[in-house]
Amino acid sequence: MKEHLFEYLLRLGDDSLILGHRVSEWCGHGPILEEDIALTNISLDLIGQATSLLKYAGEVEGKGRDEDQLAFLRLEHDYKNCLLVEQLNGDFGMTIMRQFLFDAYRLPLFEALIHSSDSQLAAIAEKSLKETKYHYRHSAEWVIRLGDGTEESHERIQKAVNSLFKYHVDLFFTNHVDDALLKEGIVPEMKAIHNKWMESVKNVFSEATLEIPSNNWEQSGGRLGRHSEHLGLLLAEMQYMQRAYPNMEW
């Protein structure tokens, strides 16, 4: 059971870590000062979540690895984040759509995880839920603004949907890890989360006058460590200091 929980915590923690990293790339480059600050807040929340989740993962694993060792010293295929979060920032529309598709998944997930039979996971979920509610509100409002804004913004955000939608099934991937944890009441049924996600997406897209792509081809593999080309480069940057100067205190 321990190794299943460890695996599951890596999925949650790596999602926060990688998306937090991506969003942090916006700092200093936002479309307006106020939004620059908002994006950085989201990034800070995500990095905070990653810290708690990976710290707990290290404790569960019991091999003496702390959150930094897990965050900075694993090989690419040992990262268990979904493919969506590692995708490039692109324009602001792409970033907002990636965030929205993710928030719409994270929100019901954390809502369910606060009832987890694992009390520490439940506590992390409770703190993260408050943050995620805000992220969801922020990204959903922006999706609507951009979708129902100008012709150009509509076109750009629809393009983002078309490009990112294929990664959504990856979010709801389950295997024997989930099955085992579900039996113990540690994690919720993914099907229910998927349904809630679909409901949010439909509602927000309808208000934003956006369309779900008709092509339903899926890309997945993130939870198994099979990533896109983008993750390797992201990690090369993120791990630079720890790799170039091993075993030092900062």
Added chain:
Amino acid sequence: MQLAMEQKYSQEELEKRFQDKIDNDIKIEPNDWMPDAYRKTLVRQISQHAHSEIVGMLPEGNWITRAPNLRRKAVLLAKVQDEAGHGLYLYSAVETLGADREETIDDLHSGKAKYSSIFNYPTLTWADMGAVGWLVDGAAIMNQVPLCRCSYGPYARAMVRVCKEESFHQRQGYEIIAKLAQGTPEQKEMAQDALNRFWWPSLMMFGPNDDDSPNSALSIKWKIKRFSNDELRQQFIDVTVPQAELIGLTVPDKDLKFNEETGHYEHGPINWDEFWEVVKGNGPCNEDRINTRRSAKENGEWVRAAANAFAEKRKMRVAV
């Protein structure tokens, strides 16, 4: 409303009433009568200050994605975000003087408006995050603390908020550099190298020598400035040299010595040619910094337009 004041009093009386207020430490507020030159000086100074905060996000932003651990990453991100916030408070203060924020930003992008020249130096190693926090924020705080008592109310209030929030900035920088100075030989070398590169540009942050700073006297009379450039620079050196010594780093100035009589450090000559070249745009990063800010604004154009269009539509729908 200013018309009413102007009808009531002559120009001379207005100026006298204005100066009396300043002499009695009564704050000047946005709708109060003020001499044009006072308004202009403030618009220039506050917008330069705001631009410095915003451009100042970039050299540190350069290391956010390469921070060595999660704690440092979060702290750096929070600090750079604070700088965005401070820029925003200051732009708000400029707007109370009738200037338009986006217009002042356009002046920055066209090269018409200046910002602190320190941000035109590159951040080459992680130790620079320490040096920037310790030296650059340290110098900024020296400048900013007296500004909390500046005669212009909105500027003074913005500075109170900024100074309160910035108290952690310098500490986190010193913590980084101290940690490196106590670390491995490689880390110590990294720390010393950062001090070598940032020491002199930090001293230049206080501006030219008093003899070459023509606007200072008026700013002091108006209580926009409380201390001269050289006074603040001296204060900075006196405070900072012992901090370097404490962690075993050497200030890169062979002429530096403590004068027992005056109780102050004496320092070697500052390379003012370098200062003026960097101010003129010839520093190592001037072009990159401005191009980055300009493209952030240009790339955001469609986003801002979309939000406005949507707000318009929503208003119409509510009205129907």
Added chain:
Amino acid sequence: MSKNDWPLWEVFIRSKQGLNHKHVGSLRAADAEMAIENARDVYTRRSEGISIWVIESNNVYASDPSDMDSLFEPSQTKVYRHPTFYVVPDGISHM
């Protein structure tokens, strides 16, 4: 203001201990929802507040400083509005 600039909003925050909303500054936002969110991100980064008001700056009417005498001086003579105007017998406390 160019056509794509957002309007200016004034932000008022009530802190945990505070009784009143206090003006903290201004910011840019395209609509009220965004103004509230931006205010939360800009002005409560250190959990300064529990309630936020925003109002478009061009809806604020300010008193004219040259009217200061007529607006505020009359109240200076209305000392009976201040509790210290009243004599309370010795031995009475908490009033």
